[in-house]
Amino acid sequence: MAYRITDRCAKCGSCEPMCPVGAISFNGEKYVIDKKQCASCGMCANVCPVGAPEPDEN
Ligand code: SF4
Ligand code: SF4
Numbered sequence: 001m002a003y004r005i006t007d008r009c010a011k012c013g014s015c016e017p018m019c020p021v022g023a024i025s026f027n028g029e030k031y032v033i034d035k036k037q038c039a040s041c042g043m044c045a046n047v048c049p050v051g052a053p054e055p056d057e058n
Contacts, residue, residue, distance in 0.1 A: 002035035003044060004056040015044035015053065 005015075005024075009031055016024045016031065023037035024044060033044070035056060044053040 001040055002038035002056050003033050003040060003042070003053045004035070005031050005033055005044075006052050006054055008050045009048075009052040010050050012049065014047050014049065018043050018047050 002023075011026075011031060013026070013031070016026070019033075020041060020043065021037050021039050023034045023039075024031060025034070026032075033053070040055070045051065
């Protein structure tokens, strides 16, 4: 199971450098998580000020 960044994201960028596997990137429009890389560590959710990253049930 990977994490995904929901629409609550305020695009602050805090999570990107915190991801241990570099799965988070800005695609020019929004921050996204590459679910193939995501190790589901939860670090992005921990640092996010608005709780945007959530476990992706898919
Ligand atoms: Fe990166 Fe961990 Fe967030 Fe996955 S859950 S995107 S590995 S910080
Ligand atoms: Fe978006 Fe939260 Fe990441 Fe900031 S820390 S870019 S609000 S998901």
